[in-house]
Amino acid sequence: MSFEYRNNSLLLSGRINADDYNEVIHFYSQIPLFQFQNYKSKDYRITAKDWQDLSDHVQTLRNQNYTIPWVPSGFTKENRVQAMSWSNAIYRELTTPGDYTFQAPNESGTLQLSWIMAGGGSGGGGDEDGYGRSGGGGGSGGYQQNINFPISGGSTISIYIGSGGAPTSKYETEGGSGSDTYLLIDNQEVIRMTAGKGGQNALATNYTGDHPKGGVGGSPNGLTGGDGLKANNNNKLGGNGADTPLGTGGQPTWADQGDNASGYGAGGGGGCTKDRQKPGYWIGGFGTGGYALFNLTN
Structure with missing residues (x-):
């Protein structure tokens, strides 16, 4: 042969x-x-x-x-x-959270990273207890565009795509944060995008007079979700989830669960609150996972 x-x-x-x-x-x-x-x-x-x-x-x-x-x-x-x-x-396009590892072919000289984005946080939950509070929206994941890294043929390239945050119970102070997305070349980390945080649940500020805060966006370029609202025995919508260039945050809704984000890296919407109505606790929406798009050149 x-x-x-x-x-x-x-x-x-x-x-x-x-x-x-x-x-x-x-x-x-x-x-x-x-x-x-x-x-x-x-x-x-x-x-x-x-x-x-x-x-x-x-x-x-x-x-x-x-x-x-x-x-x-x-x-x-x-x-x-x-x-x-x-x-x-x-x-070359990684859209599902998880670990991806491959070996660069012989002629590879540059890894062109068009997009890299972390997961977004979930929305916080709204609660009818006390005077009532709606949940804060989830923060969006950090992201960057158009970054090049030198590589050699045979280099091991690993990319971890972070997941979106999941909503939590009323006894937690905030919704679930997303996960970071990062890149390793030959087992050395060369770049990391941090995830968006979950929005505050109503319990975090109950009886204090404060609004539940939106989750902080990841670094760099992530955005903070919208704040929830104190209800004063009224009905209030939750905060909106933060957007990314490739994803849309969950929007305010009167549904039993906050609106889920769509696309990549966006934050889930905060749960609403309705005075003296069931289910009594309205969980936030899910954040969406991260994303990477790359190319190999000579």
Whole structure:
């Protein structure tokens, strides 16, 4: 065989033949969107057109939310097909909270981070006890745009996408905070976005005359949620959740639960309060999780 694997890349060397062609197809077939099964028989003579068609098909993955730092191209009938390296495709948009780890292909030189965003906090709960209070809205997660980091082929890249905050019981002082989002290169943290805090529950300020405060936004660029309101034996809406450029905070509502945030990194809405009405405690809305969008280049 004239191929080997190293640093998330397929390396071809020496004379290019049908085995090499078939191995490139096998290399990318782990990706469900790679619908190319044009395997060649062992005695088939690979042409420059075969290689160009295969290269063009791999290139289409770039338009299907994958990042590939290097794919061979420019094969012509007159030129010999030289030994080369084919880089693996890596999904470039991370929208679900959790840990993601991959190895940079050989030709990688820069990680271009288009977006990185932490999770938003939940809204605080409103309570009918005493004079009543509605809950504060959740703060939005911190975020940054368009940051580049130098990397090398074979570097280990880990991205943790933070979750959104969940509402809490009336006996907690505030709604649940979101989780941070951060990036590590070769196990060294290089950037972190801190999460939005949960808005205050009514119990945090009951009988003090103060409004429940909105949750503080994460760093950098996060926004603070809207304050809840003291009710004075009236009905009051909760505070709005804080927005992000990619998410909308939960809005004030009379529902039994505060409005959930939508999109990425936004805060949940605070729960309302209604005088002498059930359920007596109106939990806040959920915050939304973080987000990352990146690309790898030579």
